[in-house]
Amino acid sequence: MTDQRDPDAPRQKVVRVVGSRRARLTPVAGTDTDPERVSKEPRRPKGPKGPKGPNDDQLMQDVPPHY
Secondary structure (H helix, E strand, O other): OOOOOOOOOOOOOEEEOOOOOOEEEOOOOOOOOOHHHOOOOOOOOOOOOOOOOOOHHHHHHOOOOOO
């Protein structure tokens, strides 16, 4: 498998962030870097899927032991 890249295409640059252990890449041309605009639907809480069982309330109240 060969990597067919255009050598004249602009590339991302690695930018060092002062006071951080990680570097950042410059954004790719044509992309949206605003994370708020990615998902506009409200998140639903993850819960049981399906009908409620007879002992679900007790299982949700139980606290596992900590060793």
